[in-house]
Amino acid sequence: MSKPVRVRFAPSPTGPLHIGGVRTALFNYLFAKKNNGTFYLRIEDTDQNRFVPGAENYIFEALEWLGIPPSETVNKNEKFGPYRQSERKEIYKQYADTLLEKGWAYYAFDSAESLDKHRKQHEAEGKTFIYNWHNREKLENSLSLSQEEVQERIANGTDYVVRFKIPVNETLHLQDIIRGDIKFETNLLDDKVLFKSDGMPTYHLANIVDDHLMQTTHVIRGEEWLPSLPLHYLLYKAFDWEAPQFAHLPLILKPIGNGKLSKRDGDKMGFPVFPLQWTTEEGTSMGYREQGYFPEAVVNFLALLGWNDGTEQEIFTLEQLSEKFDLTRVHKAGAKFDPEKNKWFNHQYLQKQTDESLAESFTKILAEKNIATTLDVIKITSLIKERANFVSEFWDLADYFFVAPTSYDEKGLKNWKENTPDVMNALLVELENINNFSATALEEKIKPWLLENKVMPVLRLCLVGALKGVDLFQLMEIIGKPETINRIKKAIESI
Numbered sequence: 001m002s003k004p005v006r007v008r009f010a011p012s013p014t015g016p017l018h019i020g021g022v023r024t025a026l027f028n029y030l031f032a033k034k035n036n037g038t039f040y041l042r043i044e045d046t047d048q049n050r051f052v053p054g055a056e057n058y059i060f061e062a063l064e065w066l067g068i069p070p071s072e073t074v075n076k077n078e079k080f081g082p083y084r085q086s087e088r089k090e091i092y093k094q095y096a097d098t099l100l101e102k103g104w105a106y107y108a109f110d111s112a113e114s115l116d117k118h119r120k121q122h123e124a125e126g127k128t129f130i131y132n133w134h135n136r137e138k139l140e141n142s143l144s145l146s147q148e149e150v151q152e153r154i155a156n157g158t159d160y161v162v163r164f165k166i167p168v169n170e171t172l173h174l175q176d177i178i179r180g181d182i183k184f185e186t187n188l189l190d191d192k193v194l195f196k197s198d199g200m201p202t203y204h205l206a207n208i209v210d211d212h213l214m215q216t217t218h219v220i221r222g223e224e225w226l227p228s229l230p231l232h233y234l235l236y237k238a239f240d241w242e243a244p245q246f247a248h249l250p251l252i253l254k255p256i257g258n259g260k261l262s263k264r265d266g267d268k269m270g271f272p273v274f275p276l277q278w279t280t281e282e283g284t285s286m287g288y289r290e291q292g293y294f295p296e297a298v299v300n301f302l303a304l305l306g307w308n309d310g311t312e313q314e315i316f317t318l319e320q321l322s323e324k325f326d327l328t329r330v331h332k333a334g335a336k337f338d339p340e341k342n343k344w345f346n347h348q349y350l351q352k353q354t355d356e357s358l359a360e361s362f363t364k365i366l367a368e369k370n371i372a373t374t375l376d377v378i379k380i381t382s383l384i385k386e387r388a389n390f391v392s393e394f395w396d397l398a399d400y401f402f403v404a405p406t407s408y409d410e411k412g413l414k415n416w417k418e419n420t421p422d423v424m425n426a427l428l429v430e431l432e433n434i435n436n437f438s439a440t441a442l443e444e445k446i447k448p449w450l451l452e453n454k455v456m457p458v459l460r461l462c463l464v465g466a467l468k469g470v471d472l473f474q475l476m477e478i479i480g481k482p483e484t485i486n487r488i489k490k491a492i493e494s495i
Contacts, residue, residue, distance in 0.1 A: 061276060161195065
């Protein structure tokens with residue numbers, strides 16, 4: 001019987017969650033749901049120097065807003081807790097000791113200064129300094145020093161690190177669910193630091209130990225971790241543990257040019273790269289939530305960055321994505337981020353909202369602008385929503401319903417002829433005699449007259465102030481007979 005699927009998202013609280021990290025979390029979530037598994041979140045905060053206050057809470061809040069919360073995490077169903085690596089320090093020490101005992105690791109006492117000296121020497125010779133098989137027995141470590149000297153240095157409190165001892169002359173053929181067979185030569189790998197004398201592990205050791213202890217079956221992460229795959233595989237081998245299956249996701253690329261999508265791209269082109277707004281002393285970075293995106297739209301858009309189900313379908317609910325998601329259909333190549341497509345997805349989800357819920361949001365905008373109205377906001381919303389990508393655009397699309405024009409668009413004024421005031425006064429007489437001011441009745445009674453006298457654009461100019469807006473007769477019905485007549489009179493007087 002196969003193991004129950006367990007996958008994790010393991011961010012570091014070093015700042016706001018980037019949209020690439022969100023996609024990694026999403027793909028893990030979908031994979032877990034597809035396979036009736038568990039999606040858990042672990043906070044990897046071993047690098048305390050880079051810890052940013054508020055970042056951890058930001059991660060939890062972002063995933064909740066997106067609708068993809070973990071089923072296990074800090075203070076939630078801690079089956080294999082703690083889920084914060086800084087609270088697991090004692091665990092890692094014993095595993096570092098195990099590797100030392102088994103000969104898979106060694107103590108290294110090299111100072112930062114001496115390593116820097118070696119690097120500069122190599123640079124001067126046009127080489128790259130790598131701490132590995134070719135020089136490790138010439139450097140200051142337990143492979144070159146006597147056991148007594150090693151123990152003496154440790155007893156004296158000399159700073160040290162524990163390095164992994166990469167095997168020599170091996171070719172590793174490793175499997176990736178997305179990328180297939182990947183070959184690595186061990187002689188090209190460096191002996192990474194696993195543990196430091198301050199009692200803190202590095203990412204590599206903590207990650208492997210936790211994934212094992214928390215029974216992770218699949219590691220789904222960004223391709224930036226691909227170079228670490230041979231080390232992680234060898235660590236599993238060193239511990240005699242079964243390794244999880246690995247899948248490395250493609251990068252999310254800049255909309256223009258080459259390279260990984262960055263915060264700078266978003267700032268420059270005016271789109272968010274973070275799910276929630278993030279504020280520091282340096283300023284505020286845009287967030288999808290605060291920019292008016294629906295979380296479902298963000299999820300749908302991100303799911304299709306680097307994956308598709310093999311059909312032309314673009315709109316998916318979270319449930320549909322969970323049913324259809326398949327790691328083998330994730331692309332190897334990077335996926336370009338398209339801000340306009342992002343907006344398109346939000347437009348689609350805006351159209352799916354009820355007029356009532358959209359009107360409720362619009363009413364809040366009106367209140368912020370000190371607009372008190374008796375007009376049918378629900379009906380207005382239904383008429384304008386097709387033109388909007390965001391609720392925040394509603395005011396610009398509908399301001400003329402609530403505020404009569406005080407000026408008139410130059411383009412529209414070209415339709416205002418010498419005899420137009422006479423024609424519009426005649427229209428006023430027609431309107432005064434109409435009792436049923438519904439859109440249907442108005443269209444039936446005055447549209448032929450307006451067409452005959454060629455003043456449809458002029459009437460719109462009077463009511464809106466520009467040649468824009470919703471169906472003319474719908475507009476007249478909503479603002480009502482007195483307001484319609486007043487706006488026409490004002491235009492005749494003003495123009």
